[in-house]
Amino acid sequence: MLESILMIKDPSARITYRRNWGDYYLIRITSPEIAQKALPGQFIMARVSDRSVPLLRRPFSIHSREGDSLEIFFQSSGIGTTLLAGKKEGEDLDILGPLGNGFDIKNGIGKKRATAVGGGRGIAPIYFLAQELLAMGSDVTVFYGGKTARDLPLKERFEAKNLRLMCSTEDGSLGFRGFVTGLFESKMDQLNPEIVFACGPDLMMEEIAGITKKNGIPAQLSLESIMGCGFGACWGCVKKIRMSGAEEWTKICQEGPVFPADRIIWE
Amino acid sequence: MLESILMIKDPSARITYRRNWGDYYLIRITSPEIAQKALPGQFIMARVSDRSVPLLRRPFSIHSREGDSLEIFFQSSGIGTTLLAGKKEGEDLDILGPLGNGFDIKNGIGKKRATAVGGGRGIAPIYFLAQELLAMGSDVTVFYGGKTARDLPLKERFEAKNLRLMCSTEDGSLGFRGFVTGLFESKMDQLNPEIVFACGPDLMMEEIAGITKKNGIPAQLSLESIMGCGFGACWGCVKKIRMSGAEEWTKICQEGPVFPADRIIWE
Amino acid sequence: MTDLSVDLGFIKLKNPVIAASGTFGYGLEFAPFMDLKKLGGFVVKGLYFSPREGNPPPRIAETPSGMINAIGLQGVGVKNFADEILPELKKYDTSVFINVCGEDEEEYARVVDFLNGLEGIAAYELNISCPNVKKEGKCPAQDPEATYSVVKRVKEISRCPVITKLSPNVTDIVEIAQSAEEAGSDAISLVNTFLAMAIDIETQKTKIANVFGGLSGPAIKPLAVRMVFQAASVVNIPVLGMGGIATGGDAVEFMLAGASAVQVGTANFIDPDATIQIIREIETYCKNQNIDRVEEIIGKVQI
């Protein structure tokens, strides 16, 4: 409830920078109030069109924050992301944010030996998270996985930071050959993380949950779901989560998108 | 039927030039097959969006033709014309054309002392018509009316041609003060036209019909109607026209948009 | 090569794409833009016995992802059609369906009786569901008994197969579909347009002179898919699905829901060659999904 009071609608967040690598896009937006309040793992809902096709806003993790600006990093796949990819510098974007509860790094949690895993576009919030962890003086390892080398466009961005980066590709064109979960599991003993953060498709999240559970390490996972509103009004985005005892269809947008791995019920 | 066989769909007519005066826009499009066949008074149907809002194509008169290119001249008013106005040089436009039956200037009709009247954006086809009439060696007078001087952006374009131009504005900011039909009527005796062509809103067309009838001069009027298809398939665009004797709801897009004034039934 | 043909029992179509009635004129209007014989077939504009004047304009209004029309079935009547248009259509080597209209049961029968025996008619499609003719939008397809009665009457005299075209403006599409089947209909097609209204807030007048009109286009697709699914789940005759189809993917969606073939309506206005593109896109879909015969996908939605 506290977080949600901070939600803001900024109908004219200015796009100040835009670049792309293939169908991956990075957009920087000036939106002082939202940027200043943003926490890693939170997201925005962007209005990609002023027509009724597509009708709904689209959710994007906050990829980084600098002063009055925030960045999003996304892959253009469907109609909404394609329209967003077509926006130009100087155009305004109508956004809601910061939304949801991000990664919990307060109370010393972030100060530990931390590992963060991002699969594909799921890397988006990991960058913001890693920066905040580093600022806390934490020892950070980032796993970054994708299909091919072309799906790891942020490699250099991460390399420029004072952290350990481990890459994987399914075709072996860069780093470890295989899934990022495989690489992550194989490095478990060596890294011995005290806390794991991850973001990616459901199947990957389920595997991370399994691996961390087996190793007795707490994990926080950022989930995706189709969202009608992004701010708790539609009850459309639910997943089954163990809440104060009972298993409930729980609103990802409001109670999440980040949940402790052991509270997520996999179907 | 003959004309309709010539209809073509050109999904990638290239926009090569675009300019505007306030909310009036001129767009030049390269579309060799359509341009070469175009006759004055014919129109195109432009797909202004690849989404289902707006759903239907929009009709625009052919404003001029030069080699492989044609021009349209329009006022941005609703969603479709606003989207079209936003298209940039170098973009492709999906158009159907040339559609309908234009002004009948064959068989010596165009060689007479001709007067053409355009109100507001209704001036669009008059420019093409005037050029063709001049090419036939006809003596041409053009009446061009609008609300204010700002609504007569094509004045100079016409002045550059070898014709008589008479302008009117409702507020008197340019030329005659009043409706273009008033100016036209007042010049009737002096000009003594043998044939009158006109394009504009229904009320204006009805007045022109009245004036020319009173003076016993044949007139050809270009009508507007909401169009579902533009090529005779939907029966949506009808107006009441006297066809081979009987009064019928007649498809403007196929049998018109230009009709002899004495065949139009005004409701 | 995917086999795109579909067998409706009473007729085999080259492919499952039929142009819908009232949106494809008498077919000829589309000849400049496409090769008509590539179509699975087309349904001509609704025919009453006598020529009809149709409704006064405005007859069309745009709505979000849709359009309202109230053409009022303006048309040439059976005699002119048989004399002047039908002979022309034979040239095009595709299945021609006749959309049969009537003010009452008697008129449906008269239209069919008149056309019976003429060459070049693949089947009749009984339009018992046009909402634009009467102001209240009422039609036989809103009542199971009325549906049964008119279908039965026509089946008794018809020398061609009969497809019954259903209205979506009903509480329970299933009972209407069953009535049509019981009365002997060889297939059903759905949906016709949804009764709709739009008001111009500046003039405070209705955007359609007839007050009400029928809504068509992408807006109605999810409602039409649902009805096709419900109807196809209960009847044993082929279902021709339509409502908002604009792409091959849309056509596939209807087939997965249970349609043996589809009809394309409003999309023809926006793209005169929409049907051809849709056929191509269905083929691509089948290739990507390793489907040899398009018939395999009929009703294959997993629920």
Next chain:
Amino acid sequence: MTDLSVDLGFIKLKNPVIAASGTFGYGLEFAPFMDLKKLGGFVVKGLYFSPREGNPPPRIAETPSGMINAIGLQGVGVKNFADEILPELKKYDTSVFINVCGEDEEEYARVVDFLNGLEGIAAYELNISCPNVKKEGKCPAQDPEATYSVVKRVKEISRCPVITKLSPNVTDIVEIAQSAEEAGSDAISLVNTFLAMAIDIETQKTKIANVFGGLSGPAIKPLAVRMVFQAASVVNIPVLGMGGIATGGDAVEFMLAGASAVQVGTANFIDPDATIQIIREIETYCKNQNIDRVEEIIGKVQI
């Protein structure tokens, strides 16, 4: 200054804009984005007697100019609502309507009975029209007798005015509206969502886990306007119109068609302050048209 207030007889609203049930949470979700007391009112999410789990996901799918939902009325139940939420809502100084749900007549009565006498309830809105709970989408609002019976039952015990919310999934909206009126309903609201379905052609599964869901949003506006017009033409109780309202112009369209007030649903998801913008736009419209009291436009469409 235009007078935006509307008098429904049993209650006077500041302005004709009410946030629709299920799209405005319990109201509190919107407090960060807007000043709730500027609203004409809002309807809380549908309440059954007991807490409800709702449907499994996916619960939402986008369609052209619309969305399908099958939330399945997940909710806290009357007790939690009365204890924890209703007291919070009093702070906001606007009319709070309770959307009452039930598996059967008995449950509607129990919900009303439980809430009866609590402070801060402007009226009950009987949701006899939710299509997402049962797979077949059936509900009392599809039958005039069932409608009459449940409304009558609730009216007998209710200490608040009762608004009956109608389903658009019917052949004849007029007879249902009349049943509600005869049973003593103080007003009717319409439309609830249209029963719909969408299929993902890649997975060949339905896009909604519940198979069917309800279509809302701009796509349905022309259908909803038509039904509001038909219903308002026959009943003598106020009509609350809704379905696809996204702008002040849309709201005006419903009022011209006969609605005394409007509800805004899906638009709240896209713009949490949609209602506020709509109120402003209605005011601008009235100013431009020289209308002193917004009530003047109710039912004023020229036909």
